[in-house]
Amino acid sequence: MKGNTTVDLSSADLPQAGSTAVYPAKVFLNGSIVDAEDAKVSVFDRGFIFGDGIYEVMARINGVFFYGDAHWERLDTCLQKIGLDYDISILKDAIPGLLKASGIGQEDCMIYIQVTRGTAPRQHGYPPSPRPTAMMYAWKKTLPAIETTHSRVVTMEDFRWSRCDIKMTSLLGNVMANEWAMENDAYETVLIRNGVATEASHCNVFFVKDGTVWTHPADHHILDGITRQVVLEICEALGIPVRLEGVPAEKLKKMDEAFLTGTGSQVRAIQELNDHRYFETEPGPVTLRIQEVFLEWKEKPAAN
Ligand SMILES: Cc1ncc(COP(=O)(O)O)c(C=O)c1O
Numbered sequence: 220m221k222g223n224t225t226v227d228l229s230s231a232d233l234p235q236a237g238s239t240a241v242y243p244a245k246v247f248l249n250g251s252i253v254d255a256e257d258a259k260v261s262v263f264d265r266g267f268i269f270g271d272g273i274y275e276v277m278a279r280i281n282g283v284f285f286y287g288d289a290h291w292e293r294l295d296t297c298l299q300k301i302g303l304d305y306d307i308s309i310l311k312d313a314i315p316g317l318l319k320a321s322g323i324g325q326e327d328c329m330i331y332i333q334v335t336r337g338t339a340p341r342q343h344g345y346p347p348s349p350r351p352t353a354m355m356y357a358w359k360k361t362l363p364a365i366e367t368t369h370s371r372v373v374t375m376e377d378f379r380w381s382r383c384d385i386k387m388t389s390l391l392g393n394v395m396a397n398e399w400a401m402e403n404d405a406y407e408t409v410l411i412r413n414g415v416a417t418e419a420s421h422c423n424v425f426f427v428k429d430g431t432v433w434t435h436p437a438d439h440h441i442l443d444g445i446t447r448q449v450v451l452e453i454c455e456a457l458g459i460p461v462r463l464e465g466v467p468a469e470k471l472k473k474m475d476e477a478f479l480t481g482t483g484s485q486v487r488a489i490q491e492l493n494d495h496r497y498f499e500t501e502p503g504p505v506t507l508r509i510q511e512v513f514l515e516w517k518e519k520p521a522a523n
Contacts, residue, residue, distance in 0.1 A: 243356035245320040247313050252320045255356070264352050266335030269343075270389025272352075273297040274333040276482050277445075278362060280517050282325055285482075289445045297386045298334060305334050305351045318357055327361040329483070333388055362485060364517075365510045369490035369502065370406040370479060372424075374468065375399050377410030377417050377440070384439050396420035407479055409492065412440055415465025422484050423447040426466045427476035427505045435465040446480040453512045459505065471495070476503035486510045 246258035265271035275297075277290040284290065295307050310332055318328065332355045339346035379392035396408040397420035407419040418424055418441040425447075426433045432454050437443035454461050466474060477489035477497055486509055488502035497503070502510075 241358065243321060243358050245317065245356065247310075247317045247353070247355040249353055250309070250313075252313070252317055258354070260352055260354070261338040263338045263341065264335055265337060265339060265346075265349075266333070266352060266388055268341055269336075270387065270391070271301070272333055272335030272388040273301060273303065273386055274331065274388050275386060276332070277330055278360070278482050279328050279330070280362065281327070284330075285517060286445045286449060289448065293386060293443075293445065294332065294334075300382075300385050301336075301387070302345060303334065303336055303349070303351060305353065307334075310334075310353060310355060313355065314357075317355060321357045323357055323359055326359050328357050329360045330355060330357045335388065362483070365514050366485040366487045368406075369488050369498075371404065371491040372407045372409050372419065372477075372479070372489050373400055373403045373405045373493055374409045374411055374416075374471070377412035379410070381439050383418070383441055384437070384443060386442055393420045405491075406487075409471075411468045412465075415467050416471060417441050417465055418444075419479055422479035422481040422487070424489075425450065425478050425480065426471070426474040427503060428474045430505065431460045431462055432505065433462045433464055433466050433474070436463040444480055444482075446482055446485065449513065449516065450480050450486060450509055453509055453516070457508065457512065459509075476506045478502070478506045478509070486513050 242255055244255055245252055246255050248258045260267065273294060275290050275294040277284050277287055279285070291307060291311065298305050314330065335352045336345065337350040337352045339349065375396060396410060400406060400408040400420065407422055409419050409424050410417045415435065416424055417435050423434060423441065423444040423446065434447065435441050451461060471492055472495040475497070477492060479487045479489060486506070488506050490497060501507070
């Protein structure tokens with residue numbers, strides 16, 4: 220058995236196995252911007268003990284957080300859903316300083332934000348006067364203008380809890396679902412609950428049949444992705460009919476097109492679902508059109 224494992228953050232760009240992810244050099248923690256190796260949280264933090272926290276991820280594109288208001292609103296709403304009183308304006312105000320400290324000027328970047336219920340003796344009940352732990356970091360990242368990667372996805376039973384609308388840090392169900400994709404040389408796992416496709420491990424999922432776009436309604440069984448909302452707005456703007464319904468598992472292969480949406484994944488065509496191919500070389504026309512307009516909207520900050 221391995222002994223104590225310490226993570227050496229002295230080189231700020233330590234790559235992680237199997238990914239291009241890096242540790243950030245600077246972290247915002249409870250009001251201060253500190254070197255990543257000094258960003259320490261108690262082992263009794265409820266985020267660590269219970270996964271009792273909320274997170275958010277947003278992308279800054281051409282100097283503007285893409286649908287930033289919607290991301291902030293979702294963070295605030297999710298904090299309220301778990302009864303965690305935290306003033307998110309503290310985070311908003313700290314962002315310019317965090318970006319500066321992180322060496323990010325006008326470049327595109329991503330930001331990760333998390334707020335937990337803080338440190339307290341371990342018992343399930345909410346502590347009477349919680350002192351939330353708030354953490355954020357940013358990293359330079361230019362997303363592709365149009366996501367041209369064609370993805371393979373696999374399916375599995377959605378065994379997560381019934382409040383997937385809460386963007387919580389307890390992501391074990393999603394992590395396990397994603398691992399199923401990794402084991403099967405796929406990018407994502409499309410989850411099936413009550414016989415219909417809900418979403419994927421870190422993306423929402425859309426299908427197209429006879430020109431109509433299908434996606435699961437924004438109920439407690441999916442996270443209402445901001446990118447999902449943007450795509451629904453695009454459909455409305457383009458006059459593309461939408462059915463807010465989960466596609467039955469047995470009909471997935473009969474759909475004409477399929478794509479994933481997410482802040483990092485943008486609008487990403489699904490080429491293959493299990494052993495079924497939706498297309499050989501080019502995604503279908505609806506996916507391509509939505510990708511085009513998504514790019515236009517990214518380049519037009521007024522749309523944010
Ligand atoms: C389970 C799940 N669904 C959907 C999404 C997509 O959400 P958004 O478009 O807001 O990034 C995410 C993003 O993290 C997710 O974790």
